[in-house]
Amino acid sequence: MEKVNGIELLNAGEQGLVIEFGKEISEAVNRKVHQLARRLISEPDMAILEIVPTYRSLLVYFDPLKISRKDLSEQIERIAAEEKMFHSEESKEVTNIVQIPVCYGGEFGPDLEFVAQHNGISVDEVVNIHTSTPYLVYMLGFTPGFPYLGGMSEKIATPRLEKPRVQIPAGSVGIAGSQTGFYPVDSPGGWRLIGRTPIKAFNPAATNPFLFAAGDYLQFKPVSVDEFFEIRREVDAGTYSPEITSLQKG
Amino acid sequence: MLALTVLRSQACRKGEHMFTTINPGFFTTIQDNGRWGYQAYGMPVAGAMDRYAYRVANLLVGNKAGAAVIEMTILGATFKFDESQLVAICGADMQAKLDGVGVNNWSSFVVRKGSELKFEYAVTGCRAYLAVRGGIDVPSVLGSRSTYTRAKIGGLEGRALRQGDVLNIAQDIEDIENGIQTRVLEAQYIPCYDQNISLRVLLGPQADMFTAEAITTFLNNEYVITDEADRMGYRLVGPKITHVNKADIVSDALPFGAIQVPAHGMPIIMMADRQTTGGYAKIGTVISPDLSKLAQAKPGDLVHFSLCSENEAIDAFKEEQQRYTDIVRSFHDQKNSSGLVRHFSIVVNQQAYKVQVEEYIS
Numbered sequence: 001m002e003k004v005n006g007i008e009l010l011n012a013g014e015q016g017l018v019i020e021f022g023k024e025i026s027e028a029v030n031r032k033v034h035q036l037a038r039r040l041i042s043e044p045d046m047a048i049l050e051i052v053p054t055y056r057s058l059l060v061y062f063d064p065l066k067i068s069r070k071d072l073s074e075q076i077e078r079i080a081a082e083e084k085m086f087h088s089e090e091s092k093e094v095t096n097i098v099q100i101p102v103c104y105g106g107e108f109g110p111d112l113e114f115v116a117q118h119n120g121i122s123v124d125e126v127v128n129i130h131t132s133t134p135y136l137v138y139m140l141g142f143t144p145g146f147p148y149l150g151g152m153s154e155k156i157a158t159p160r161l162e163k164p165r166v167q168i169p170a171g172s173v174g175i176a177g178s179q180t181g182f183y184p185v186d187s188p189g190g191w192r193l194i195g196r197t198p199i200k201a202f203n204p205a206a207t208n209p210f211l212f213a214a215g216d217y218l219q220f221k222p223v224s225v226d227e228f229f230e231i232r233r234e235v236d237a238g239t240y241s242p243e244i245t246s247l248q249k250g
Numbered sequence: 251m252l253a254l255t256v257l258r259s260q261a262c263r264k265g266e267h268m269f270t271t272i273n274p275g276f277f278t279t280i281q282d283n284g285r286w287g288y289q290a291y292g293m294p295v296a297g298a299m300d301r302y303a304y305r306v307a308n309l310l311v312g313n314k315a316g317a318a319v320i321e322m323t324i325l326g327a328t329f330k331f332d333e334s335q336l337v338a339i340c341g342a343d344m345q346a347k348l349d350g351v352g353v354n355n356w357s358s359f360v361v362r363k364g365s366e367l368k369f370e371y372a373v374t375g376c377r378a379y380l381a382v383r384g385g386i387d388v389p390s391v392l393g394s395r396s397t398y399t400r401a402k403i404g405g406l407e408g409r410a411l412r413q414g415d416v417l418n419i420a421q422d423i424e425d426i427e428n429g430i431q432t433r434v435l436e437a438q439y440i441p442c443y444d445q446n447i448s449l450r451v452l453l454g455p456q457a458d459m460f461t462a463e464a465i466t467t468f469l470n471n472e473y474v475i476t477d478e479a480d481r482m483g484y485r486l487v488g489p490k491i492t493h494v495n496k497a498d499i500v501s502d503a504l505p506f507g508a509i510q511v512p513a514h515g516m517p518i519i520m521m522a523d524r525q526t527t528g529g530y531a532k533i534g535t536v537i538s539p540d541l542s543k544l545a546q547a548k549p550g551d552l553v554h555f556s557l558c559s560e561n562e563a564i565d566a567f568k569e570e571q572q573r574y575t576d577i578v579r580s581f582h583d584q585k586n587s588s589g590l591v592r593h594f595s596i597v598v599n600q601q602a603y604k605v606q607v608e609e610y611i612s
Contacts, residue, residue, distance in 0.1 A: 010455035013535035014563035016505045018455045025500055037290070052289040052503035054527055059503035064564050065571065140292035141501060141527030144401045148501070184292075185401050204391050204403050210291040 005080040006032075009073050014064050015049075017072060019080075020057040025150060029056050030138050034215040039079060046075060053214055054139045055148070097134045097217040099243040100182070100197050102173050103228035104130075108196035115158045115175060115192055126194065127222055129153050134219040134247055135180065137212050145184035145202030145210045147218065152180045164190030171196045173220065195220075198232035199242060206238075217247055267333045267384070267419040271411050275327035275369060280386050280405035280417075281522075282318040285394035289503065289526045296396040296404065299481060299522045299545035300377050301538075302441065302570070303341035307381035309577055310338035310358040310433050312425035317385030318395040320411075322378045324548070326369020327411065329380075331361045335419070336383040336432065342375030342443070342546060356435040358383075375443040375546040387420035398523060400482075433581045439573060445551045446472075447543045450558035450566065451509065451534040456499060459531040460511070464492040468533060473517060473553045481523040484544065486553060490515035493531060501529040507536035507544075509555075519544060537563040539570040 010018040019036065022029040037053040040046070040060065047066035052059040062072055104127045105112040116123045135149035142148075157178040166188050168174075173182040174191025183189060184201035197220075201211045212218065221243075223231065234240035271278075281304065284297025298304030298321055308317050320327070326344035338358040339346050346353050347368050353359055355378075361367055369378060388395050388406055397405025406415055457465065473488035497513035504510070508520040510530040519536060520528070521544075536544065537558055547553065558566075594605045 011452055011535070011560070012455050012503070012505050012532070013452055013507055014537055014560065014567055016535065018502070020455075020502075023500060050286055050289060052526060054502040055500050057502045059505065061505070064567060069560065139501075139527065140290065142292060142525055144288075144291060144293040144403075146292050187400065202401070204401075209392060210288075210293075214290065 005077055007077070007080050009076070011069070012059055015061055017060045017062060017069060017076070018057055019060065019076060022056045025055050025138065027136060027150065030136070030150075031215075033058055036076075036080065040076070043075075043079075046072060054141070095217055095247045097219050097245045097247050098212065099221050099245060100199055100218050101223040101227065101231055101242075102131075102195040102197045102220045103223055103225055104195035106225070108228070109173070109194040111158075111161075111174075111192035112194045115156060115194055118158050119156055121155065126156050129156050130175075130180065130194065131220045131222055134217040137214050137216045137218065139214045140210070140212065143183070143185050143187050143202075145212065147181050147201065147212050147216075149179065149181050149218070152178050154178055158192045160190040161192065164188055168193065169196065170200070171198060173197060196228070198228050198235055199240075200235055211242070219245075267335070268416050269329045269331045269333075269335070269382070271327060271413055271415040271417070272330050272366065273328040273368075274411040274413055274415070275322050276325035277323040278327045278411040279321050279397035279399070280318050280388055280411075281321045281396045282385075282394055283316045284396055284522065285392050285398070285404070288392055292526050293392065293401075294398060294523050294526060295506070296398040296481075297394070297522050298379065298396075300341050300379070300542045301545075302542040303377070303379045303546075304381075305574060306356070306435060306439070306577065307338045307340040307379040308385070309574065309581070310340070310356070310435065311336050311381050311383040312423060312431075313381060313383065313385050314422040314424045317381070317420065317422035318388065319382075320380040320386065320417075322369055322380070324376060325371050326378055328366060328368040329417075330366050331363060334363045335361050337361050337367070338381045338433075340379045340381070340435075342372040342378040344369035344372050344378045346378075354434075356440050358432045360432065372548075376548045377545055382419055383423065384419040385422035387418040400523065431581075431584070433584055435577065436580050439577055439580075441542065441546075443543075443546045445548075446554070447547055447551065448554045448556055449540045449544060450537045450563065451555045452537060452558055452560065452563055453534045454532070455502075456531040457533055459493055459495070459497075459499070460533055461492050461494055464515075465533070467491055468517070469555055469557055471554075473555075475547055475549050475551045475553060477549045479547075479549050481521055483521050483524055484519045484547070486517045486519070488516070491517065491533065497531055498529050499531050501527045504528045504532075505535060507538060507541050508532050509534050509536065521545070537566055539566040 008020040012018050021032050033053045037051050047063045049061040116126045135151050137147040138150050139148045158175050160176045168189045170185050172193045173195045174193050176191040281298040284295040339355045349365050391403045402408030467489050468491050471489045473486035476485045478485040491511050504520045510518045512530045
């Protein structure tokens, strides 16, 4: 399909319009996705029911009895053609980084040793590398609140388990290839587990049930076993708020 | 001669209007329209698998469109009612019996206090919906009462029903005036559940990742529904659908009805509890009016895919919406044919009266 204004419009059923910015994972592409998503949410007259931004595209659910695909497509192409839209966010923008305490190794991180051996480095080096940089939340998916993170160092990249575990406890921090992330709810999974966070990325009882939104940054921070349990008590009591630092870009 | 209507109204006290699960059946959950608005956070929509049967069940008891109902799968449940209730059963025929006497699907009827409503194996279809006037009252989680078992939210404690679970009735009533009426769905609106179904498909969004032969194969052959068919998705087997190059994409969003094809070439159709995003190429999307047929299909049933144009898909969607309007209209024509009205002749002081007694469920 032909690209107009840098986007490709595809169908996903009679109520779904896909706006695709590219085929690959890239921070620049992802930034455009979230920028357009924010813009479309604020457009009141487009009969849009829900928007699902992903790594590289948005799925817009619309009511085909209120707006035709043709009209909706034209409006979106018009918005995407506005030159200013995709330039403002590059520089001088302050982004918040959510600090995620992680207790590495031991029973919380049964694969930490393997990740170190696989990459020919020490366990401490794995932790240092994993905690050294903030990660962009490209999108949420898989299970409620699960953050797809980008930017992990290849120095600690490790293949998935050959046989996925049937049940992984919520809070488990894992590595799969050069991806990293953590499990918000108990679920099966094949990622290499290196630690666990006492933080809840999904808490249906909270005012804001999701800790992250796509476009946020997070950074892992090592804590001791004692700190882990202390933070978990605060999380359970509803008194814990994660530390937020600022990242100045540009 | 005097016509007299006696309305026996029952005071509604919180917690009094309820029913108890005697036997939960195979997999019985509470479902509504689904949890919309949170897919950007990775939260699946969930909701009733068969949107048509769900919606009609609510219409039959005068509920609001978003009222919560009970969804039963393959083997139904048994419930004991602590108060008289107006109920309706739609979808799969699970040989429902009220105190041992068979009752009809696609119509509403009164279950009296102390009665037992029992469902058995589905003889046609796969999922039956039990709507109770007012809807099921469980806490709303992120705007929906739908059970999503993988995240343990919605419904009753985020799980399938168990023996002894007590369910309360909500007040999600649309049609307050006419709610006491039992209703019968006209035959033309009752779907027929075949073991060989045809699903209309809009090709895309990654149809270009498949060879031309693969698309022909996909459209000209039958696929069998495997045992791996649940609320999350239906896995099918049949002639292999071949990719031009690779089968994987950088994960993007999955609507209800999306047909993913992994490298092994067998289609997977995404259903109500689907994950919000997925990494396999999608050859097409089943149009939404046809998804009810698939939701009623069982392992072993056959699926045939046919190509559909955008205009045909929109027309089918319009027709489905119109059908709900027509059904509600047909109910208003049934106003005077309630099966609940009983007639008596009584004599008071040698004067004869004809008395019409209409039972009222509040």
